[in-house]
Amino acid sequence: MDTSFTEENYLKAIYHLSADESKQVNTNQIATVLNTKAASVTDMLKKLSGKNLINYERYQGVELTGLGKTIALKIIRKHRLWEYFLVEKLAFGWDEVHDLAEQLEHIQSTELTDRLDEFLGFPKYDPHGDPIPDQSGTIKCAEMKSIAVLKAGNAGIISGIKEHSSSFLQYLEKMDLKIGKKIAVEEIIPFDETVVLRTENGEKINVSKAAAKYILIQDEQL
Amino acid sequence: MDTSFTEENYLKAIYHLSADESKQVNTNQIATVLNTKAASVTDMLKKLSGKNLINYERYQGVELTGLGKTIALKIIRKHRLWEYFLVEKLAFGWDEVHDLAEQLEHIQSTELTDRLDEFLGFPKYDPHGDPIPDQSGTIKCAEMKSIAVLKAGNAGIISGIKEHSSSFLQYLEKMDLKIGKKIAVEEIIPFDETVVLRTENGEKINVSKAAAKYILIQDEQL
């Protein structure tokens, strides 16, 4: 199966949209995230449907087929491995690597992907805490919850984020909230639901409700 | 200046063709190396000319402008740095990396290129012995001569090749002729001009006239 740069971007977008909502994805949603027009999306959906990469019926939205999902996961695997490479080996900031990984993820070579994986020591998570699919496309799906739902006394490791805008990434940078950091919730201030976090070295960090929603923690990374 | 994937491939092809012959490059030559048709080349030449990347007059062949040469050298820099990465870090064979580097060379980011360069330790030569242009596009142009023109007693370091087909690369692999290897010409057998090489550890390697033409040596690598 031969997929173009553009087709791959559509598959990836559909994957991400259906992962968030785990159901049919709409034409307009796709148009929005890909910065294109609904008419263009419809054209591409017909093409992808013809290649058996998606199930599509007019006006009913789409979902990926098994094959489409496999391809999407391969691209996501490449994206996250390259992000890891850029941050760990080339010392890029985690807020700088997304656009580069968007280019690198389309390099065609399973051999290259697997050797890169090995070179990096088979990492399980990318710099944003997102899990990296393995060769077979399997994702280690750790339980993650937003710190906005925690109560005082709860603790865990910052493991992921639900918002990837560079303004949010820079906010995290400023607050010194990094993936892998161990934190505990000290209290939640009733007035505006500010979450007060305490780190291992005693540092205190105040996080607004708005930001807390987008920060995910889990009990222990494998 | 914004150049497409395809435009970049044309610029690179023109650069290589004019480096070999240091003069005007013909439409048909370009069509041959890019595996396309003369008519397509003509169209693209008009486009590149309009962008001031080449000097072009109908029926008279082309040459790169300063700007065109700068862009070509940037692509070649990226190509050779990625080849070095693939061989030195990911343990690919030097005969396996060309097609991958053809893809990677089009990744757009000066920052990435420069950081990769640093990560690799600012290598001067790629795995095939070709010089890697620096940030400013300058090439360290060491004197290299074919071992076919040497006489008995001459010595040097294998530094480059003039033929990049994978059959030739595999031949070199078999003969254990690697870039960086110190060799001396022991004798040239008059009958068929076979070149007898002696390596540092006393190994004797017989190279046919046909192969000798494509193997380059220099006195000392910097």
Added chain:
DNA sequence: TGTTATTTTTAGACTAATCTAAATTAAATA
């Protein structure tokens, strides 16, 4: 349920890169 609003699709056109086939120019040769 009927009407309005929203979403999605179709129709037709555009750009970049390519092609084939025919026409033109330059080079080679008699």
Added chain:
DNA sequence: TATTTAATTTAGATTAGTCTAAAAATAACA
């Protein structure tokens, strides 16, 4: 120099991906 040959360019068509504007289907709501 005239004629043949080879190289190059033009003309017109094709494909992938995109767009705008208009039509069709669905959803929302009075």
